Amino acid sequence: MSGTGRLRMAVIIASTRRGRFGPTVAGWFAERARRRGDLDVDMVDLAEARLPHQLTDHDEPTPPPVRALASRLAAADAFAVVTPEYNMSFPAPLKEAIDWYYEEWRAKPVALVTYGRDSGGLHAAAQLRQVFAELHAVTIRDGVSLPRYWEHFTADGRWPKATAECNTAVTVTLDQLVWWARALRGARAEHPYPA
Template sequence: MSGKQKLAIVIGSVREGRFGPVVASWIAEQARAHGGFEIEVVDLADVEVPLALPAAPPKYAGDSYPRPDGMAPLTAALESADAFLLVTPEYNHSYPASLKAAIDWHFTQWTAKPVGFVSYGGAAGGRHAVLHLENVLTELHAVTIRDGLAFPNYFTAWQDGRPLDSEAAGYAKTLLDQLAWWAGVLSAARDATPYPS
């Protein structure tokens, strides 16, 4: 056991030609340099995430929730994570259906854990997507981190897999510092006392 908190970096877009893996690779590199996390990158394009959900919500079904076998790696990654970074584009002022489905198939895996956001898009840099995600994850009793990363006009603001903004790494460190703080505090709290449901 390394003593580090486990960070799941989730690539939310499955669209053909997506930019998400580039962003995820860069933020994973920043997280490794940060040193406070054990990192797992989860690409939703590699996971079976159906849009059709069972009748009973996962909130009430718990561990017996009937998920497809192809979703097992995602469920395991979310379950074992102490913190999350969601990498999302902005589609029509919101986030991808693939990410919503992945969230909706789970409930307790998000509870009392911190979630940070790395978004990209046009002029708003994916901020509309993040605003919607904050609402959804609050409903699941997750703790959302205020200081996320947003990359406006990513198609001209990145080169060779890296953002052109010289301050991006500093912003990433702030996000990761806050995420690590919350991950440590909430992990200790979950170990000490079960979260009330």
């Protein structure tokens, strides 16, 4: 596979609660990614995925919602996880979604886009780095952190303000994600990842 071809990025909306802000952040991040011209974006909303809460045993059939999402994750060259921080961690539906899959994450880069109160989701990001490392995924160093995200609305209700720091962070994050996605896609094609 060519190192210069378009990349497929799955943007995962982790929050499933009513009134969530996740779709707003994910929509903004995806729009910025599409502007680049080298990324195809697949929006994965865990509220719509309806993954079962209980994992099956290895010899049991895979539930249809899990199979449906598996093909989308497997097709991705990179991931962007958009998550709030709840109680200094990330939401349970995201952990369930991560735990349903193994090979789909392996040797692929993950950007973390977090939001919350004062920490901006950095506690959730730190924990996600540990979880994805266990699955042999590569979380990129830089990400987007949105502390007190509600302060970044314009007077007419648009988000984010042009002066918000996230407008700079998103460019760096996408640059790093694309670099890792190209490098890892090439490496996987040349040498299968040792499992």
